Every structure is written in structure tokens, then in C-alpha cells.
Amino acid sequence: MSRLQRLAPYLFTEIDRARRAALAAGRDVIDLGIGDPDRPTPAPLLDAMAAAIRRPEHHRYPANRGSATLRQAAAAWLQRRHGVTVDPETQVLALIGSKEGLAHLPLALLEEGDEVLVPDIGYPVYASATLLAGGAPRYFPLTAARGFLPDPAALAAAAGARTRLLFLNYPNNPTGATAAPGFYADVVAALRGTGAVVASDAAYLEVVPEGCRPASLLREADPAHERVVEFHSLSKMFNMTGWRVGFAAGHPEVIAALEQVKQNIDSGVFSAVQEVAAQALAPAGEDLLRDVMAVYPARRRLMTGALRAAGFEVFATEATFYVWARVPRGEDSFGFCRRALADAAVVTTPGTGFGSGGEGWFRLSLTAPDERLAEAAERFRRL
Numbered sequence: 435m436s437r438l439q440r441l442a443p444y445l446f447t448e449i450d451r452a453r454r455a456a457l458a459a460g461r462d463v464i465d466l467g468i469g470d471p472d473r474p475t476p477a478p479l480l481d482a483m484a485a486a487i488r489r490p491e492h493h494r495y496p497a498n499r500g501s502a503t504l505r506q507a508a509a510a511w512l513q514r515r516h517g518v519t520v521d522p523e524t525q526v527l528a529l530i531g532s533k534e535g536l537a538h539l540p541l542a543l544l545e546e547g548d549e550v551l552v553p554d555i556g557y558p559v560y561a562s563a564t565l566l567a568g569g570a571p572r573y574f575p576l577t578a579a580r581g582f583l584p585d586p587a588a589l590a591a592a593a594g595a596r597t598r599l600l601f602l603n604y605p606n607n608p609t610g611a612t613a614a615p616g617f618y619a620d621v622v623a624a625l626r627g628t629g630a631v632v633a634s635d636a637a638y639l640e641v642v643p644e645g646c647r648p649a650s651l652l653r654e655a656d657p658a659h660e661r662v663v664e665f666h667s668l669s670k671m672f673n674m675t676g677w678r679v680g681f682a683a684g685h686p687e688v689i690a691a692l693e694q695v696k697q698n699i700d701s702g703v704f705s706a707v708q709e710v711a712a713q714a715l716a717p718a719g720e721d722l723l724r725d726v727m728a729v730y731p732a733r734r735r736l737m738t739g740a741l742r743a744a745g746f747e748v749f750a751t752e753a754t755f756y757v758w759a760r761v762p763r764g765e766d767s768f769g770f771c772r773r774a775l776a777d778a779a780v781v782t783t784p785g786t787g788f789g790s791g792g793e794g795w796f797r798l799s800l801t802a803p804d805e806r807l808a809e810a811a812e813r814f815r816r817l
């Protein structure tokens with residue numbers, strides 16, 4: 435079987451097909467399928483881009499690893515927000531969105547046939563990037579009984595002689611679960627000596643209510659000494675999914691390996707976008723972040739309340755902008771999501787799209803305008 439044949443169909447492609455069919459049939463579809471913020475990028479960042487795009491130096495090839503300004507801003511952000519110290523020269527790398535970095539990491543670390551510990555359930559890129567690099571995903575379960583966190587001892591037991599990498603993602607897509615303090619320290623301690631790199635997908639680390647600071651890998655494992663790497667994204671922080679910018683921070687050797695792959699594949703992030711990203715990560719950007727995140731708690735209360743009133747069991751969390759709920763008894767994930775689309779014209783994502791462990795669950799995203807979410811909540815009440 436070729437590498438491409440081993441890939442599962444990309445989850446959102448299937449959902450999009452069903453959504454387009456419903457739209458073509460003239461339905462008033464409310465799309466809560468994909469996590470893509472409905473609100474615009476904050477105005478100060480748009481103004482900064484309007485100026486940056488006119489500067490001719492930005493029209494040339496960008497600094498592939500990220501401008502010094504962006505890398506320094508990223509390092510300063512990690513220091514201010516998370517108390518993490520990294521050297522912007524050797525421990526930070528600009529990414530064309532965190533997905534790009536996550537997807538290239540296995541190419542940087544694996545030889546043919548090496549193994550990667552991948553969460554079931556999880557963002558599909560961890561497994562597909564492993565397969566594309568010629569590696570083998572070894573799945574470990576995330577279950578409701580453990581708050582969708584893996585048991586560090588079980589991870590250590592699952593790590594074999596060919597295990598090169600572990601992917602973790604908290605706050606978690608699709609469940610919204612967050613890591614408890616000490617979790618990452620336990621995982622790193624459990625895997626120490628295996629040689630495996632611990633990678634944390636931190637795309638939702640800042641997608642939390644104001645004042646909330648979830649645990650982070652780099653805060654609990656010193657990236658100067660441990661083989662760890664954390665992936666950050668400006669996409670959800672500043673409603674910038676279309677801009678394609680993020681960064682990796684971690685152990686110098688891991689960063690250098692990822693940089694080497696990227697040097698051979700891409701030519702970096704558009705310099706004007708890098709300049710705006712650096713502004714977003716400056717101290718003033720924290721006010722913008724607060725405004726972006728301020729809309730989600732009320733949306734979550736509305737949707738969670740409606741679902742619970744309609745008899746759904748909803749996983750309790752404040753993090754991410756996803757709601758993770760059990761499908762009604764007697765239904766499976768795909769069947770329920772098909773019914774939600776057919777009967778309520780609401781697009782949701784079946785839990786099985788994130789792995790077999792998602793059976794019995796569905797995800798919806800709070801990234802639709804308030805009035806559309808209220809309408810969707812009303813439709814769920816009648817479903």
C-alpha cells in the first residue's frame with residue numbers, strides 16, 4: 435500500500451461534501467463543523483498589515499526561520515505569559531501556521547518504520563504526517579474516564595525501541611480537556627531515556643477565558659535540556675487562521691532538525707505577516723487577545739445549556755472553542771451528525787473523525803455569530 439493509500443480520508447473533506455449538498459438543496463445550514471473564528475482579525479493588526487504590505491523589503495523572500503523580530507517577540511511572549519525562557523536564536527522557529535510545523539516534524543525525526551505515539555482521539559495531522567514520513571502511528575487512548583488525558587505510565591509502557599516522538603495536545607481538540615499542573619513533568623519523566631521527543635500542540639493554549647493559564651509543556655520541562663517542542667499558533671488567538679503564521683519553540687536540536695526540513699521545502703512566512711505577528715505578540719497584543727477570547731464563555735454557556743436541557747451529556751470545560759458531547763443513546767457518531775444535518779441543518783463533526791475512540795461523541799465549534807449559535811441551540815432543543 436502506498437503512503438497516500440494509508441491516509442484516512444481527511445475529515446473535513448467529507449463533512450464539507452455533506453454541507454455543500456445541504457446548501458445546494460436550499461437549506462438554511464448553520465456550520466458548526468470547523469473551528470474557524472467567525473470574527474475578523476483585530477483592527478490594529480489590519481492597520482499594521484496595511485502599512486507593512488507597502489514596504490518593498492517585504493516583497494522579497496522572507497527570512498525562512500522567521501525574522502529576528504518575530505522570534506524575539508515569540509520568546510518574550512512565552513516569558514511573559516508562561517514564565518518560559520527560550521533563546522530566540524536557537525530555540526524558536528517561525529511556521530506557516532502550526533499545522534505546517536506539526537506536519538513536518540515527523541519528517542525531521544523519523545526513519546522509515548519508526549514509531550510515533552499518537553492520541554486516539556486527536557487532530558488527524560499527527561497520524562497522517564507520521565504516515566507520510568514513512569512512520570507508524572501507535573495509538574494511545576484518551577478516555578472520558580481519565581478526563582481525556584493519557585496515563586504517563588501507560589505511555590512509557592507503549593514506547594518501544596523505535597519510538598521517536600509523542601504528540602500531545604492540550605487544551606485539547608476535540609474535547610476541550612486541559613492538562614492538570616504536573617502532567618507534562620510526569621510525561622517527560624516517564625519517557626526520559628527512551629529518546630522520544632515530546633511534542634505539545636499548543637494551538638489552543640491561549641483559547642481560554644481571561645485569567646486562565648493552562649499547564650504547558652515548556653513550563654514543566656526545560657527546553658534547554660529536555661527533547662521537547664511546543665507548537666504555537668496565532669490563528670485562533672487573533673482570528674488569523676487565513677494569515678498562516680505560528681511558531682515552534684523547544685530544544686535546539688529539535689528546532690534545528692525541523693528548520694532543516696523546512697529549508698528544503700518552503701520559503702518561510704510572508705515578511706509582512708511576520709511583522710504583524712510580532713506586533714500581535716508584543717505586550718499590547720494581550721489586550722487584543724482578551725477581546726478575541728471574550729466572546730466564547732457566553733457562547734459556551736448558551737450552547738452547553740441548550741444541549742443539556744435537551745438531554746445531551748456535555749464534557750465540562752472552559753477551554754478551546756469546542757463543545758464535546760455524547761450522541762443520544764442508541765445512535766453512533768456518524769448517524770447522529772447525519773441526522774443533525776438532515777433534521778436541523780446544523781453541521782457538527784462526528785467524534786470518529788478524530789479516531790475510533792471518538793465513537794459515541796460529536797463536536798461542535800463555537801465559531802459562528804451569536805445569533806446563528808442561538809438558532810442552532812434552538813434547533814438542538816427540538817432535535
Ligand SMILES: Cc1ncc(COP(=O)(O)O)c(C=O)c1O
Pocket residue numbers: 469530531532533534557603607635637666667668669675679680
Ligand atoms: C489541535 C490543532 N492543532 C493545530 C491546528 C492548526 O492551526 P494553524 O495551522 O492554523 O496554526 C489546529 C487547527 O484547527 C488544531 O485544531
